[in-house]
Amino acid sequence: MALTTSLTDLAIILVEPSQMQAHLVSRMLEHQGVRKIITVDTASAALSALKAESGNVIVISSLYLPDLAGTELVAAMRENRDFETVPFILVSSETRPQVLEPVRQSGACSIVAKPFNEQQLSRALYAAADYLNPPEDLDVAEIENLRVLVVDDSLASRRHLRRLLSELGIERITEAVNGKEAVALLEQAMVDLVITDYNMPEMDGRELTEYIRTQAVERAGVSAICDKPFEAGSIRRLISEALTR
Secondary structure, three states: OOOOOOHHHOEEEEEOOOHHHHHHHHHHHHHOOOOEEEEEOOHHHHHHHHHHOOOOEEEEEEOEOOOOEHHHHHHHHHOOOOOOOOOEEEEEOOOOHHHHHHHHHOOOOEEEEOOOOHHHHHHHHHHHHHOOOOOOOOOHHHHOOOEEEEEOOOHHHHHHHHHHHHHOOOOEEEEEOOHHHHHHHHOOOOOOEEEEOOOOOOOOHHHHHHHHHHHHHHHHOOOOEEEOOOOHHHHHHHHHHHHHO
16 A cells, blocks of 8 residues: 655654764665654653654654663653554664563564664655555445454553554454463454464464464454564555455
């Protein structure tokens, strides 16, 4: 789906304490057509910049900041009703899952690993911009009847997914906190789309996916599976495919 939100219409808040890195990323963003780049070096400055912006904005942040970690910045954004839907991109050389997991669970659009090139940043940028695009190619009458099961042990992640689905016009959303609870729900009700986290207690996303593919597809009526992390465009594509079925 083509972007209805142009990159030239975006404001990027770049949170980067390194002047050299900030200059490098800014130059890449300018090459992509971004005209408004607000560079700050702390999480508190980023939150202040968010308060001052009224248009479409995306936050690109480093992980290690002088006052808060990038994980804490995105958590603060998700707890604020004014900022909870703002797309967030993390830029970091960190690879430890236990460090990056809070960012994934918060509904971050992308995690760009350092070192990166302009193409990798561009992909993350377009994925983030896609969250700001109003859906144009979905049948409103049919999508209201789409049944979606969201499986995630993170309340913040479930809230993020519910917001995204609600913006698409989906109202019939059921939530489960792990795979075991999802299986119980699938045995009782029909669903069209399952969106599941991977790392969960009781039964993880891999086990749930195997169960759905081997046992629940015909009985529960599941027609699509989407594993995290995901992009808004991927969700819309799977929903479109579910509707055509």
